[in-house]
Amino acid sequence: MPSLQDVWNVTRLRLLVELEKCSSLSQAAEAVGVSQPSASEHIRLLNAAAGEPIVERYGRSLRLTHAGRVLAVYASQALSNLTAGESALAARAGLRTGTLELGASSVPGTYLVPDIIEQFQQECPDVNVHVSVGSTAEVRQWLSSGRVTCAVTCGDMRDERLTVTALGPDEIVGVARPRFLDLSSDGYVDAAALDDFTLLVQETGSSTREYALGLLSGTDYSFRNVWELGSVDAVKRAARRGRGVGFLSTHTIADEQRRGEVVAFRVTDLPSPARRVCWVRLTRASVSPAETYFESMLRSHLSRAGGV
Template sequence: MDSVPEGVPTLPSLMDVWDATRMRLLVELDRGSTLSMAAKTVGISQPSASEHLRLLSTAAGEPVAERNGRSLTLTPGGRILARVASQALSNLSAGESALAARAGLRTGTLDIGASSVPGTYILPHVVSDFVQRCPDVTVRLSVGPSDAVIDWLLDGRITLAITCSEITTPGLRVETVGPDEIVGICSPGILDISSSGHVGRDQLVGQTLLVQERGSSTRVQAIDLHGAGSGWKSVWELGSVDAVKRAARERTGVGFVSIHSIAEERRRGELVEFRVDGVNWGRRDVRAVALHGVVTAPADHYFKVLLTDAIGGPAAAPSVPG
């Protein structure tokens, strides 16, 4: 192995300069923050942030950020490092929460992302239960389309994703926490629903199909039915589950939504549910998704226990681990 001549300084490696401040700086820039905003979030001055980026570029052997007009953006190499930094910070956070478990979950952070159905109709009361049981754990919940939630997880913005979608993205650990079902909905009297709760495909001919926003797993399944020759009069693309339910209540068409999302409307008699003869795609699962190989923080684990209890079975709620 060639040795470095005496008196010639050696360049630092990434391992030499990798610390939490620089990791957080890269993550903030990757999220679209300006240099001044990223520096403020991390808690350093803008000149100091510039020096950190210069040192990272030297260690990486290529620029990690570049000027684009008046703004500063990460280079492809910088984005690679930002992704690694997000995962490293997630592991550090999990380690802190693991130590917090020794104090009975009296400290720590729970960062959850959820797709629209679980995020709107299942998680709120579970989060409320968690906060009551673990009042000193900081909880952050973000709700968005299924594909966006998985992106947040991969970017390290959340540590736990709750979704009803099929997950095929590599590098993720998927657990089933409870059942879900896609059902048809309409205003009472629109369709002739059998005593078993079914309708034939012929009853859908000439109806307006109400579907959700792009990125929704429910939308994909509804469009599949549309493509199977059901003869819809038209297809309305709406912005949310609530918009689909509202349009169905106004007798403008029929939609397909999670059974978890219509509990109140069923109770009040505003909507009725149905299944379509010969269509078997209604059954699905609520899934908890995390990065593969990342230690599960106690807060994440305990939240999954409460969620499973809420939608998966009649077992008594567990006590707070101590």
Template sequence: MNFRQLRVFLTVADLGSFSAAAEHLYLSQSVISRHVSGLEQALGSLLLDRLPRGVESTEAGRVLADYARRLFALEAEAQTALEELRDLRSGRLRIGASMTIGNYLLPRILASYHDRYPYVDIELSIANTDTIQDDLHERRIDVGLTEGFVDDAAFNVRAFTDDELVPVVAANSKLAAIAELTLEDLAAAPCIMREAGSGTRAVIEQAMARYGLNFDYAMSLGSTEAVKQAVIAGAGFTIAPLHTVDNELRAGQLVQLRPTNFVLRRPLHLLQLQNKQPTRASKAFIDLLNEQIASALHGVDTD
């Protein structure tokens, strides 16, 4: 079915004459007549009764006109939806973030994003690095933000910032009283750590391997909050991103250990599928993320 012919037919049917349709569409009456006749021949049905004054739809014409109105209404709706997506007056942003990023870095950024683009639906799933990679592969999310190492040719990976990992322990721990603490002292103490598959744990284990050391894991827990509470309770020490324990350090619930010659920083990664066109919502998010990270590095408050 030729949509141009269909649009001409509907205009004739709605206005009741070839001449009125010709004037409305800025076409000659002969062109209008040719389009309608061509459509009737293609469908094998008479659509309009030609009367001495104007036209009147046949039964087939009324049925087709009803469908045509709905079809062109959907066309207009699709065009409006695309325009709204272009201007971010609608859309959906699906982010997968590892726990440290999702719980401590993203809430402020997502609040700013919502202020700028209030009509975009935001979906944030918090999981470990392995799960986020799986979700990206299966296209369940548009953007991944991870702490762990990512080595997969299917992804476009870049570091968007970094953070510092610091050993912490309860204030009354014997470790806190050691004047010249070494990594060997830590390796001999019970360690509370995130679960296998956690980006934080992977970074720490790789760093310790360079020193030829392994930690004695007393517990492997599924969230940063659980790890912190176990350490505060005196179950052992942990190594955690500094911004995740900042409040507890200020409150005196935890103290930072400073082993000799130990500094551990890690990049935080932004992941997207290779060869996949980013959505307008996800591109706007990445632009805002870069803006806020740059502002934080220069000490500028963007709110």
């Protein structure tokens, strides 16, 4: 019996996505551009490959089963990636001249963007690249003023003037010197264990800082002191020396963890923010080939790292 990997093609991917939208096989077939009998045969093949039904009869119409809805999510992602790939190749073909005006908040600007910029300039040497790195608040202002036309951020960028595309995860974790805290085997600590410790935070305007400052609010515990430091590196340095605990993006501490200089921890029963590495642009601005191709390189980098 063939597997799903054996039977997937673009028509079947699109058919699943359309069925989730309209719950009618005839409408889905029309949207994809095939006949209803052909659509029925596509569904039969997918049912067999999945090992269970992916659609079910509901009154006079069809709807996706739970298995079908799961597959539809991945079908939509696959189609999106194919479209992005086509756009990236088209953009790359036009990259002979131009300028990339890129902004980045501190985490991606320090720990993700430099390597991608290096690769971009090797592939597109005739494109001028200008990069501005600052806090999330500064990047928002740069986009609004036109100083940059696109940006990579990890903080909240909800703004009707901006189009934000999430590309990969950015988890915030606690950071401390090894054996500084009594951690569980899976790296957790109770909020009570943080009571009366010094909190190490980065610069004003950082979204990571805002999360850290509000972490213990609503609990019976509080940090003894707050040390405001000037950068992520300053927080890491203080944490390595046992001055307190910080909260930073996992992207920023990978090297220190590999060297055994810090440990990452999570706080029991306190949620981590659902942050994402995002690509941000002005909604009404035209998109240059350089922007399209750089976004594709960032997406590919995060995918290889397990981001999406």
